[in-house]
Each structure stands twice: as structure tokens, then as C-alpha cells.
Amino acid sequence: MVQLSETFLMESQALDKDHQRLVEMVNDITQMLDGGEIENCKTKVLNFVEFVKSHFAREEQLLNKVGYPNVDKHQKHHKELYPKMNHMLEFADMVAVNAQARESLKKELVFFVMDDVITTDLDFKKFISGSS
Numbered sequence: 001m002v003q004l005s006e007t008f009l010m011e012s013q014a015l016d017k018d019h020q021r022l023v024e025m026v027n028d029i030t031q032m033l034d035g036g037e038i039e040n041c042k043t044k045v046l047n048f049v050e051f052v053k054s055h056f057a058r059e060e061q062l063l064n065k066v067g068y069p070n071v072d073k074h075q076k077h078h079k080e081l082y083p084k085m086n087h088m089l090e091f092a093d094m095v096a097v098n099a100q101a102r103e104s105l106k107k108e109l110v111f112f113v114m115d116d117v118i119t120t121d122l123d124f125k126k127f128i129s130g131s132s
């Protein structure tokens with residue numbers, strides 16, 4: 001189980017709520033895979049990917065609103081994560097027949113949400129905290 005410690009809070013209600021939801025979605029998929037329930041895996045990973053994309057859009061909008069100077073750079077970072085999401089969807093297609101794919105998918109999801117999505121946001125924490 002992954003948990004959001006205080007270090008990772010942005011002090012923005014909207015973003016923290018989204019990040020919390022992303023962590024919950026990853027925990028849900030991980031628990032499901034650990035329990036051998038794999039029928040809904042693809043749907044859940046698809047929902048996760050869709051939610052990540054909508055989160056990125058909300059976050060970029062908020063960064064523009066508060067006048068964060070490096071919005072373009074952060075937007076580019078978000079775009080660079082699209083191939084990783086496609087990769088996770090490919091793994092999700094293989095989980096029924098491949099135990100290695102299950103393990104890889106779990107690891108990728110945790111790394112993705114904690115390192116690629118949430119940790120990189122700390123760059124703009126001081127611009128955004130308390131904004132919404």
C-alpha cells in the first residue's frame with residue numbers, strides 16, 4: 001500500500017484531492033492483482049490513465065492561473081509520461097496470462113504515481129499552496 005505522507009502534500013485542496021485519488025486507484029489495482037482478481041484490471045488501468053490525464057489538465061490550468069513561470073516545462077513533463085501510460089495499458093492486457101506482467105504493472109504504477117506524478121509537482125509547491 002502506498003500512502004501520501006505530509007511531505008507530498010501541495011497544500012492545494014484541488015491537487016491534493018487528485019493526488020490522493022491517484023494513490024487510492026493504484027492501491028486498488030495492486031490489491032486486486034495480489035488477490036488474483038484480474039478480470040477488471042484493464043478497465044481499472046484505463047480509468048487510472050484517464051484520471052491522470054484529467055488531473056494533468058486541471059493542474060496546468062491552475063499553474064497558469066497562479067502565474068507559475070515554468071508551466072511549459074511542467075506541461076512537457078506531463079506529455080512525456082504518455083508513453084509510460086501506454087506501456088502500463090499494454091501490461092494490463094497481459095496480466096491474465098503472465099505473472100511477470102502483474103509484478104511489472106504493480107511496480108510501474110507505484111513508481112509512476114509517486115515519482116513521476118507527485119514528487120515532480122513539489123517544484124511548484126510554493127507557488128500553489130493555499131491557492132485552492
Ligand SMILES: [Fe+2]
Nearest residue numbers: 059117118121
Ligand atoms: Fe499533480
Ligand SMILES: [Fe+2]
Nearest residue numbers: 059117120121
Ligand atoms: Fe504535475
